[in-house]
Each structure stands twice: as structure tokens, then as C-alpha cells.
Amino acid sequence: MSNSRPAQHRRVSERVSAIAESATLAVDSKAKALKAAGRPVIGFGAGEPDFPTPDYIVEAAVEAARDPRNHRYSPTPGLPELRKAIAEKTVRDSGYPAEPENVLVTNGGKQAVYEAFATLVDPGDEVIIPAPYWTTYPEAVKLAGGVPVEVFAGPEQDYLVTVQQLEDALTENTKVLLFVSPSNPTGSVYPPEQIRAIGEWAAEKGIWVITDEIYEHLTYDDAEFASIASVPELKDRVVILNGVAKTYAMTGWRVGWMVAPADIVKAAANLQSHATSNVNNVAQRAALAAVTGDLSAVDEMKKAFDRRRRTIVSMLNEIDGVECPTPKGAFYVYADVRPLLGRTLKTESGEVTPTTSAELAEAILEAVDVAVVPGEAFGPSGFIRMSYALGDDDLVEGVTRLQTFLGKES
The missing domain is CATH 3.40.640.10 (Type I PLP-dependent aspartate aminotransferase-like (Major domain))
Incomplete structure (x- = not known):
């Protein structure tokens, strides 16, 4: 929609104003801010390996400096x-x-x-x-x-x-x-x-x-x-x-x-x-x-990602109303949560009935301190993305909280 205000009165250009914030970084930033404020937030938002850069790469940088x-x-x-x-x-x-x-x-x-x-x-x-x-x-x-x-x-x-x-x-x-x-x-x-x-x-x-x-x-x-x-x-x-x-x-x-x-x-x-x-x-x-260099350090990371991949898929598919296909690459799962939309959920501040995956993600963060990225960031509503590039203990704890909040299949 065109901004009809005179050009000299527009502080930010229309071109830049039209850009949507990076949803994945926004979720990650919010999770980190809440964690810094003392909440036990577990973030599944950022696509960032939790491993340090391999030593031989760091040493090359030190020498270069x-x-x-x-x-x-x-x-x-x-x-x-x-x-x-x-x-x-x-x-x-x-x-x-x-x-x-x-x-x-x-x-x-x-x-x-x-x-x-x-x-x-x-x-x-x-x-x-x-x-x-x-x-x-x-x-x-x-x-x-x-x-x-x-x-x-x-x-x-x-x-x-x-x-x-x-x-x-x-x-x-x-x-x-x-x-x-x-x-x-x-x-x-x-x-x-x-x-x-x-x-x-x-x-x-x-x-x-x-x-x-x-x-x-x-x-x-x-x-x-x-x-x-x-x-x-x-x-x-x-x-x-x-x-x-x-x-x-x-x-x-x-x-x-x-x-x-x-x-x-x-x-x-x-x-x-x-x-x-x-x-x-x-x-x-x-x-x-x-x-x-060779890919030996990458192979070690892959073993951890593979283990976490199997764990998160298995645990998410135990939740009533969640369908999570098994990914074959990267370090994300993309779970179908459309059956959860319209379902009433209990939070500390009362009952909520999310109708979009964005509302569901907000409810999850409020209720159990778990940060996920809603499908609206990537296309249609009704899905959530979760990165499994985080530690094994945090992954299990985070998905366990989801199971408790959303309910496991009987």
C-alpha cells in the first residue's frame, strides 16, 4: 500500500518499511531475552549448531590475524x-x-x-x-x-x-x-x-x-x-x-x-x-x-544431529494432534499442528484457543517456556519449525514440556 505522505515527512523509505522482520531471528532473540530475565526458556528457533568451530579453523584465523x-x-x-x-x-x-x-x-x-x-x-x-x-x-x-x-x-x-x-x-x-x-x-x-x-x-x-x-x-x-x-x-x-x-x-x-x-x-x-x-x-x-580441510569434524556433528533427529521426531509424534515427518537433511523438523488449532489449552493466565500456528507458538512460550517458529514465517499457517541443533538434554526437556502442555496420545 503506497504511503501518501509527502516524501520529506517519511522517516523510513517505503521499500525498507515493507520488509518483514526475520521471524527465526526474532524468536531466537525473544527466547534469549526471556532467558536472560531468569525464565528457563529452551529455544528451538535458531538454525545454529551448538558445537564450537573446529580447532584447526580457529587456529588458521589466529595465525591470519x-x-x-x-x-x-x-x-x-x-x-x-x-x-x-x-x-x-x-x-x-x-x-x-x-x-x-x-x-x-x-x-x-x-x-x-x-x-x-x-x-x-x-x-x-x-x-x-x-x-x-x-x-x-x-x-x-x-x-x-x-x-x-x-x-x-x-x-x-x-x-x-x-x-x-x-x-x-x-x-x-x-x-x-x-x-x-x-x-x-x-x-x-x-x-x-x-x-x-x-x-x-x-x-x-x-x-x-x-x-x-x-x-x-x-x-x-x-x-x-x-x-x-x-x-x-x-x-x-x-x-x-x-x-x-x-x-x-x-x-x-x-x-x-x-x-x-x-x-x-x-x-x-x-x-x-x-x-x-x-x-x-x-x-x-x-x-x-x-x-x-576434511569433513571429519562434520561427520562427528552429523552423528549428534542424527541422534537428536530421531529423538525429536519420535517424541513429537507422541503428541496428540502433531504429525512430524522424518526429515532427511539439515537440522530441522517441520511439524504439522493443524489438528491443534481450535483446541482449548490451559495456561497460567487462563485458557487460550489458538486458531493459527503463530498463536499456538505464543501459547507454548507463555505456558512452558519453549520457543518454536510458527509456520507463518515460512508459508501457510498450521505448522511449526523446530531446530534440533541444540543439546540433547535441552531437546528432551523442551519436547517433554510440549507433551505435558499439549497432551500425549493415549
């Missing part, structure tokens, strides 16, 4: 050594023929997301976003002037969209398909054959694919990571987003990257040169150690 070379500006697209290492890693893991000139190092994955949409999307261009989606995607599209087009896939299809659903959403204004596997918020992993079919469909339609592969190394059971960028027909129309945050427990280091055709990287680097310039050199050196 002592090196005067890292005290100066460096090239906006990233340190040459890191761009080369990311290109080699992308060839190995994503099957995409990347060279250093195809790599742009960014201040975390979020900057890569924003710059990808800002570089590709003009006002009025449509971006197909499978839902449930990570809360930042549609906001980044809108900031670029684009139009997010949601395509919802529910738990009955394991939260995986089909080619037919994408075809039904396609219009003459479609410019980009966003693709994410393993998924945040659902933890779903597309099988290779479905990825190939979607990639070939996008290539046939002549649209771009932006693929977020930040959870590539976090898969479980028989699930395999496969990159849509490996579809040969997409070579000149695909952008890969990734980073060190999730795989190496480096959320606070703020190093992500974009891999794309050289002209797209050059344009995005030009944008970044006016926004932030180069990424912190010490963090880049740490990322270099991570990307060139």
Missing part, C-alpha cells in the same frame, strides 16, 4: 586462494564446472541470497519459491523489485514440489526458480531423479535457477545430496549459494559465496563493492581452512 597482509583491503570478490578453493569444492560436490572467476565471496549466505536476486531480477519479474521456504527468500525478492510466487507442498508429499506444480505457476513474467535441497525449514531432501527433472524443466523453459546448497553435507539415512547445478543444460543459467556456516559450525564468522556464470559474478561483485567491499580477511582465511 597476526599476518599484516590481512590488515588491509583485499579484492571485493574474495581472496584468490579462497575463490580457487571454493571453485574446486564446487566441481567436486556440485558437479558444476566452476573456475575462480565464477566465485564471489560474500558476508555470509544472506548477502549471497540478496545479491543473487538483486543481480538477476528486475521490477515485475516473478520468482517461483517452493513453500515452506526460508523466511528471507521472499523478502530478498521483494527488495529487488521482484514478485515472489509461492508453490506449496505439504507433508503428504514430503514438502517436495513437483514439476507439474512448477508448470502451473509459470507465467510469461517468470525469471527465476529458487531451489533448496536439503531444505530449511522442512529438512526434506529431493531425490536425484526429481532434481534432474526439475532442472531439465527449468532449462527447457529458459528460466534461471538459484540453488541454495548450504546444508549439502547434512543428510541422513539413505538420502543423498545432489545439485541441480549438475544438470548440463543449466550451466549458463544457474547460481549456487553456499557458505561455511552450517557445515562447519561457523554461523558467526559470516562467510558465504555465490557461484555463477562470470558475467553474473562480475555484476554482483560490482554491487558488493559499493555495499561492503571485501569480506573480513581473517574470516576468509578461516573459511579457506574449512573448505580445504
